[in-house]
Amino acid sequence: MEPQEFERWSEKAALWGARYRASLRDRPVRAQTQPGEIYRAMPVRPPETGEEMQAIFDDFEAIIQPGMTHWQHPRFFAYFPANAAPVSVVAEHLVTAMAAQCMLWQTSPAATELETRMMEWLRDALGLPESFSGVIQDSASSATLAAVLVMRERALNWQGNRQGLAGQGRLRIYCSDQVHTSIDRAIWVSGIGEENLVRIPAESPIGSMPAEALDAAIRADLAAGHVPAGVIACIGATGTGASDDLSAVLAVAKRHDLYSHVDAAWAGAAMICPEFRDLWQGIEDADSIVFNPHKWLGAQFDCSAHLLRDPDLLVRTLAIQPEYLKTHGQDGIINYSEWSVPLGRRFRALKLWFLLRFHGLEGLRRMIRNHVRWSQALADRLARTPGFEITTPPVLSLFSFRQTGADDAQTIALLNAINDDGRIYLTQTRAAGRVVIRFQAGQFDCTEEDIDIAYRAITDTAQRMSKP
Structure with missing residues (x-):
């Protein structure tokens, strides 16, 4: 790749990334593809001769991107996020370019x-x-x-x-x-x-x-x-x-x-x-x-x-x-x-340097305090909602819940339905031997409104499933 072409495609990739991040709230959090779908879209054999970058990039957008779960989505409440603040992404561009x-x-x-x-x-x-x-x-x-x-x-x-x-x-x-x-x-x-x-x-x-x-x-x-x-x-x-x-x-x-x-x-x-x-x-x-x-x-x-x-x-x-x-x-x-x-x-230290300088400790503290406060408020709200129980109380921004009287299969069915809905993404764990639904707030761009959407996604899905 010639230097001018490298510059053009680097700019295009960076612009794509910025637009992607700006569009996340409009996307379902978890990938909606079926098992094997991406695999079958790939040719059986590698190309013998090189292909044009435009064709590769087009396939990236058409095939790869739809099969990605969006870990930077503000309503990613599963596992614990692998966050990537935008300033950290900028630093990673530099690390990748230097490739030391x-x-x-x-x-x-x-x-x-x-x-x-x-x-x-x-x-x-x-x-x-x-x-x-x-x-x-x-x-x-x-x-x-x-x-x-x-x-x-x-x-x-x-x-x-x-x-x-x-x-x-x-x-x-x-x-x-x-x-x-x-x-x-x-x-x-x-x-x-x-x-x-x-x-x-x-x-x-x-x-x-x-x-x-x-x-x-x-x-x-x-x-x-x-x-x-x-x-x-x-x-x-x-x-x-x-x-x-x-x-x-x-x-x-x-x-x-x-x-x-x-x-x-x-x-x-x-x-x-x-x-x-x-x-x-x-x-x-x-x-x-x-x-x-x-x-x-x-x-x-x-x-x-x-x-x-x-x-x-x-x-x-x-x-x-x-x-x-x-x-x-x-x-x-x-x-x-x-x-x-x-x-x-x-060169992992560079993204830390950029991150800590750009946000400062007080900016990061504010984010964490918000996540803890919002998560605990959601736990209180679910506890007051008929048909739900909190199975483990909040530890910082993490708690678990289930529907009152639900067995393990019913809990998994509710979890799958919530994730298929697309507005949020949750995962399960076990508490006192029972399957429960785990919630944590920790995504870098999460807002209080995203937590409110989580409440609606959980309760709307449960209500919809209860109808004959």
Whole structure:
């Protein structure tokens, strides 16, 4: 592609993106295509000769775009949004154009040094002690895997990478039964094994694992000759918002000299608001913390903040330095590839820099406070509506509900009908063994009117389904 053509199509793509974002409220949130429809629209074989950009772009609009669920839609209330504030998208244009591989300081000094400063900005914004430093991982799953690998190596006196797990004692990791499935995957990939993930039942669907039960489980494993390695706590579990009592749980971890990791993937962003920090009181005692700026802060995916009390433990676990990766003649530099499982690294810090400068912390706080207030108001409104019940109360901007007396099949039928309606997008979870509908407000451009539309979409659909 010639430079002039590259410029023309870059401008066209940017203009398309701006118009797309402006039109989202007029589109159904979830893709309306049927399974296999996009696949069948593709030729069976790749082209032997190149095609014109206009033909490719036309097919993008005609085939690909209709099959996309609109994650930036203001009424995306499912999962938790992978937000991309417009200013973050602009920064990503620049990152993509430069296309740097930022694995080492010398491969792009600005990328490394900006990442260091951005992690300090985030640390301070969350009210964490200056003793914490951090790295930007691709996702919370990678940060959790890195933490579990540190747990493994530390418990095995740093011999796991060298000797493997054969012949070692059974390593044990402890967590609430409400944690995200990324913890399961970290246990699988690390070689520790699902049977060695000890799940402590939470006190309620939004509650903590009891510290006494955690302590008892660790003591029982020690008595059985097992090797306790670490504790994973959660703040704002994905399903219902369950949150551990960090002061109590981390005290148990410290008592047994276990490495601790806190998964605050979506809820951690709310900690930029001082009034919400009671949710993670005691966080300063954690060894490792993860939260995703690409969820509630508006940084385009992928951008996961991994904060560490002692990064040397992570580097000792992951660093490999063949000759071709050494930086000669420079002392005191950071190579963030030694803090991550992948060697290759994108320039993720740039979108954080643009985002934080453009909106400021107060602008981001205002958004989060609105989402919390609006979501709690919707929960109150549904609770007052005949035929509905709130099954788990709001935790920040997340709650769950169902129709009174509905069984699991009826709840799923209502959920599907709401999503087929197109005005909003919701997902399900389980609370106290029952299927319930999960609602969360966290989309960057969501307004109070969008929350009102959500109420109408839920109640209109339920009323329509009740008619014979």
